[in-house]
Amino acid sequence: MRDFAYLRATSTEAARQAAALPGAMLLAGGTTLIDLAKCGVAEPETLVDITHLEGLDGIAVDERGAMIGALARMGHVADHADIKGRFPAVSEAVWQAASAQIRNMATIGGNLMQRTRCPYFRDPSNFSACNKRQPGSGCSAIGGVTRGHAVLGTSEACIAMYPGDLATALVAFDATVHLGERQLLVDDFFLLPGATPDKEHAIEPGEMITAVEIPASAAARRSTYLKVRDRQSYEFAAASAAVGLELEPDGRTIRDLRVALGGVATKPWRARAVEDALKGKVLEPDAVRAASLLAVEGAVDHGANHYKIELAPRVVARAILTLGEAA
Amino acid sequence: MTVRSIRHGDASDGGADAVGGRLSRVDGPAKITGAAKYAVEQQLEGLAHAVLVESTIASGKVRAIASKAAEAAPGVLKVLTPDTIISLRTASDWFGTPPPDKPYCPLARDITFSGQHVAAVVAETFEQAVAAAALVKVSYDETPAIVDLSDGKAGDGIPVDAMTKEWGDAQAAFASAPVRICAAYNTPREYQAPMEPHGLIARWEGDHLTVWEPSQWLDGMARTYAEWFGVPFENVRLVSPYIGGGFGSKALALGHGAVAACAAKMLGRPVRLVMTRPQTFTGYGGRAATRQTVTIGADHDGMIQSIVHRGVNETSIDGMWVEPLGSVTSIMYATPNFSSKQNVVRVNSVVPGAMRAPGENPSAFGIESAIDELSYEVGIDPLEIRLRNYAEQDPEAKKAWSTRQLREAFAAGAERFGWARRTPEPRSMRDGNQLIGWGVAAGTYPVRRAYGEAIVRILADGSVEVESSSIDMGQGTYTILAQTAAETVGVSADDVVVKLGDSRFPRAGVTGGSRLAGVMTGAVHKAATAALDQLVGLAISDPRSPFHALQANTLVVANGRITAPRGDGPDVSISELLESVGRDRIEAVGDTMPANSSAEDRYKNYTTIAMALPHTEGDYSRHSWCAHFVEVRVDEDFGTVRVSRVVSALDSGRLYNPKLAESQWKGGIIMGIGQALLEEGIMDRRHGRIVNNNLADYLVPTNADIPDIEVISVGIPDLHSSVLGGKGVGELAIVGMAPAIANAVFHATGKRVRDLPITLEKLI
Ligand SMILES: Cc1cc2nc3c(=O)[nH]c(=O)nc-3n(C[C@H](O)[C@H](O)[C@H](O)COP(=O)(O)OP(=O)(O)OC[C@H]3O[C@@H](n4cnc5c(N)ncnc54)[C@H](O)[C@@H]3O)c2cc1C
Numbered sequence A: 001m002r003d004f005a006y007l008r009a010t011s012t013e014a015a016r017q018a019a020a021l022p023g024a025m026l027l028a029g030g031t032t033l034i035d036l037a038k039c040g041v042a043e044p045e046t047l048v049d050i051t052h053l054e055g056l057d058g059i060a061v062d063e064r065g066a067m068i069g070a071l072a073r074m075g076h077v078a079d080h081a082d083i084k085g086r087f088p089a090v091s092e093a094v095w096q097a098a099s100a101q102i103r104n105m106a107t108i109g110g111n112l113m114q115r116t117r118c119p120y121f122r123d124p125s126n127f128s129a130c131n132k133r134q135p136g137s138g139c140s141a142i143g144g145v146t147r148g149h150a151v152l153g154t155s156e157a158c159i160a161m162y163p164g165d166l167a168t169a170l171v172a173f174d175a176t177v178h179l180g181e182r183q184l185l186v187d188d189f190f191l192l193p194g195a196t197p198d199k200e201h202a203i204e205p206g207e208m209i210t211a212v213e214i215p216a217s218a219a220a221r222r223s224t225y226l227k228v229r230d231r232q233s234y235e236f237a238a239a240s241a242a243v244g245l246e247l248e249p250d251g252r253t254i255r256d257l258r259v260a261l262g263g264v265a266t267k268p269w270r271a272r273a274v275e276d277a278l279k280g281k282v283l284e285p286d287a288v289r290a291a292s293l294l295a296v297e298g299a300v301d302h303g304a305n306h307y308k309i310e311l312a313p314r315v316v317a318r319a320i321l322t323l324g325e326a327a
Numbered sequence B: 001m002t003v004r005s006i007r008h009g010d011a012s013d014g015g016a017d018a019v020g021g022r023l024s025r026v027d028g029p030a031k032i033t034g035a036a037k038y039a040v041e042q043q044l045e046g047l048a049h050a051v052l053v054e055s056t057i058a059s060g061k062v063r064a065i066a067s068k069a070a071e072a073a074p075g076v077l078k079v080l081t082p083d084t085i086i087s088l089r090t091a092s093d094w095f096g097t098p099p100p101d102k103p104y105c106p107l108a109r110d111i112t113f114s115g116q117h118v119a120a121v122v123a124e125t126f127e128q129a130v131a132a133a134a135l136v137k138v139s140y141d142e143t144p145a146i147v148d149l150s151d152g153k154a155g156d157g158i159p160v161d162a163m164t165k166e167w168g169d170a171q172a173a174f175a176s177a178p179v180r181i182c183a184a185y186n187t188p189r190e191y192q193a194p195m196e197p198h199g200l201i202a203r204w205e206g207d208h209l210t211v212w213e214p215s216q217w218l219d220g221m222a223r224t225y226a227e228w229f230g231v232p233f234e235n236v237r238l239v240s241p242y243i244g245g246g247f248g249s250k251a252l253a254l255g256h257g258a259v260a261a262c263a264a265k266m267l268g269r270p271v272r273l274v275m276t277r278p279q280t281f282t283g284y285g286g287r288a289a290t291r292q293t294v295t296i297g298a299d300h301d302g303m304i305q306s307i308v309h310r311g312v313n314e315t316s317i318d319g320m321w322v323e324p325l326g327s328v329t330s331i332m333y334a335t336p337n338f339s340s341k342q343n344v345v346r347v348n349s350v351v352p353g354a355m356r357a358p359g360e361n362p363s364a365f366g367i368e369s370a371i372d373e374l375s376y377e378v379g380i381d382p383l384e385i386r387l388r389n390y391a392e393q394d395p396e397a398k399k400a401w402s403t404r405q406l407r408e409a410f411a412a413g414a415e416r417f418g419w420a421r422r423t424p425e426p427r428s429m430r431d432g433n434q435l436i437g438w439g440v441a442a443g444t445y446p447v448r449r450a451y452g453e454a455i456v457r458i459l460a461d462g463s464v465e466v467e468s469s470s471i472d473m474g475q476g477t478y479t480i481l482a483q484t485a486a487e488t489v490g491v492s493a494d495d496v497v498v499k500l501g502d503s504r505f506p507r508a509g510v511t512g513g514s515r516l517a518g519v520m521t522g523a524v525h526k527a528a529t530a531a532l533d534q535l536v537g538l539a540i541s542d543p544r545s546p547f548h549a550l551q552a553n554t555l556v557v558a559n560g561r562i563t564a565p566r567g568d569g570p571d572v573s574i575s576e577l578l579e580s581v582g583r584d585r586i587e588a589v590g591d592t593m594p595a596n597s598s599a600e601d602r603y604k605n606y607t608t609i610a611m612a613l614p615h616t617e618g619d620y621s622r623h624s625w626c627a628h629f630v631e632v633r634v635d636e637d638f639g640t641v642r643v644s645r646v647v648s649a650l651d652s653g654r655l656y657n658p659k660l661a662e663s664q665w666k667g668g669i670i671m672g673i674g675q676a677l678l679e680e681g682i683m684d685r686r687h688g689r690i691v692n693n694n695l696a697d698y699l700v701p702t703n704a705d706i707p708d709i710e711v712i713s714v715g716i717p718d719l720h721s722s723v724l725g726g727k728g729v730g731e732l733a734i735v736g737m738a739p740a741i742a743n744a745v746f747h748a749t750g751k752r753v754r755d756l757p758i759t760l761e762k763l764i
């Protein structure tokens, strides 16, 4: 960790301008950034603290959807009555993330921007090869410890898993990220590693996340976030699924289905093949289990993470069936 | 640190000050309010800060250390390298074996593991030291490393003859047994992960060194510092007021301590050095990875005919750590034929160290899993088979148990758990997607005995002061010594002040092997008895005493007041008596050493472990015992294991304070849940480096992972084990937890997991 300048932004515009300068980074709750600075991954010259900006921490929910300010704390989002009521998967994704202490500090904007937990990425003094940190330097993970790495969306350059829970729920419900005026689907905001794993988001210097918007839907209202992990709390997903379900009036035919996977891919992973296979079908366990296998189509493992390919479809199936039972 | 007991005033205190009472931790309020000041929190004038630079290879040599940039960085006072650090002498080991006469350098040129200290930067501020340490560039000549036990280059290792135990003809008996089972059990590297990382402040004044450092053994560590620097033992003072968890890792002076003390000497300033969390995975050893094969030959009734056990543990390239893997194997069950042998294998790792129940813990995983396998093989209930093979005496030492309430533990645990309702078939109990399994396993830990010393003062205000260089790392020494002094003298525990954690106080040996409570309650009891005798003696015989005329043989001291046995006479407080006889204090030193011990014996006793008494000394074999009953729920689809119920019955002899003992037991059980399901140092085999070296990636249980735990004490006073009848508490309960869980997982799923931890991919 080296010396840096600290700047407290007084307006969104000022924050954007300051953060556009080389070496500058936005500071929200700091639970990712300070951590990465301590392990020598982030070396900001200037930290632009946005936590004092007014009007960015609101949570507004109506029949059209939810608008969540970038500075809303995770803890507030998880506990918000209307988020729980209309977007249960979003609340569940957030309260199962990290710990109560972190959720009290961490913001929604920072949460989307959290970096991978790849241990090689986080240890520059011991592992110089990491394409995400240092483009072109290689990937230390391939051939090494890969138990937590992605099986979907990987490239030869990088197999790092995107660890966030919230974004997984957001892509399931077609949420958008507001970068001031510009808006993007969350699904498009996160980039596949391809040959440029250092570029994780469709965000340009001088841009800042101002809000996240989730359109209302019947599927979002009947939704859940199922997170399977090695320990019961304070742990990232081994595999997770955000699922929303809307049934026809007959109470058995699937009208709308949303499925997204967490813990298994290089970005929050919408599993449209599962959705398409089941829409219009009767909700029935064998069909759900069979269709859920489509969630990991094209998955590639690197040894120790093979279990994720087995696990993810089971998590998807359980989540769909649980929602179905709750009819 | 001085701790006076503060009453919570709630039912949890149970109103009991005496030994055996449920007094709450007297150091609790200071810790909860933040008033407790830990070793490295001392504020010292002119404090400088040291940060370590570690090797990034596992095997090879340091070619060069480029330190110019770091030396020129802001605030840097010194960069220490093997070339610039002052030379030390090699210190003796913890047995006190005279060391080879050669220099010791805590910074390495020859690299034998990744994370070895190679340099250190000292600066005015911590931040400056961290920034400058990143500028130190070390180049290496790397050689291939032996990364772990399964490395092709590791070989079979070195036989440890002292671990060989044999009786009967185990091989032949196994060959002719009608039922035979044979399996290999592995445990990975595990880490103590105390909340308070290791660290210290070192300050020299002339040739006197003061070290503030969390320590499980002040006198032992002071000895090491003294030997390193070639100064008299008396010149080193170790101060260790509170310890934020040790679990075996804080008993020895380590390389980082030597670096800080060297830096302080070289700079003429006090120096603070605190390990980073990743450094706590390589700066000292966790539990060694182990491999055991257990073969059992039995008859169709499940009666064991033979046990053949082979064990291997990792040690480092140039250090020796033996994790005694046959320790439980040889005593848990009666068997006419037995053989156990052990090797150690050198790998490129930091030398492993003590971690809660070293030896017994992995040993129990082997034998307690194996007997469970046998129970299914012969179709006998796992509890029943343990009772059938119950060892009525120590099968190895062929001596009577001092006490062994294991049968009682099985009975009490089974009753509370409802074991009789268990359906024997694996996969026969379920709740929706959850497969339910019930498992049992036993545990044991030897009673390690040593000697201790304490001073007890009765002061003018009637309060009692206890001093000892023993320590409290959360297990409750402050509290039980207050209770012991209170009961012995006859005052309330509120009126006792206990001072621990300073090597200037009367001495104590290592706080390890669950021995301290037995040792120190004995010493305090003795000192307090002597002080009480003096008090009563004065009251009876001093002409100025109000009791003088009474001509009594003895007097009663209770609740801080002195009376005659039949209540016929004066009734005065201790302070009134001291005032009347013109004394401002009564003071007595007590120790439990044999009466004719020489000064040398005493020194050796407190600064080495060579004088500890074997648990089989004399006519008896002394151990604590326990039986764990565990329910797990395994998600059929996900393979996740959750422990949903634990009932453990334990025999630690007499409990000095049941509340604290229960907490220790529960702590051991929780750590055992972590060991069974979560904990594992994960190695990058190409680099020989543990990559999950932090508490986000090295998982220990959270509250959500822990169910209600019920502990039942089935112990009876064991006066062969300690002065007041207690046996070991702290380590016992972790022993047997991992196999109890693995056995429950088998019952739930029909899958036998023999490699810890039991992670989900092993079950899906
Ligand atoms: C031990 C641990 C366990 C965790 N477990 C989980 C888990 O189980 N699930 C999970 O989802 N998360 C988990 N997290 C991650 C946690 O949720 C994130 O650290 C947190 O949400 C980040 O928010 P923050 O406000 O603290 O971000 P910061 O650390 O302040 O910022 C993070 C990044 O985002 C950038 N940034 C911040 N705000 C904006 C903005 N408005 N616009 C553009 N860029 C911005 C910053 O520049 C920085 O690069 C865990 C974290 C830790 C440390």
Ligand code: SF4
Residues within 6 Å of the ligand: A116, A118, A119, A120, A121, A129, A130, A131, A132, A133, A138, A139, A140, A141, A142, A157, A158, A159, A160, A197
């Ligand atoms: S997986 Fe990605 S983040 Fe991890 S080492 Fe490889 S390139 Fe770096």
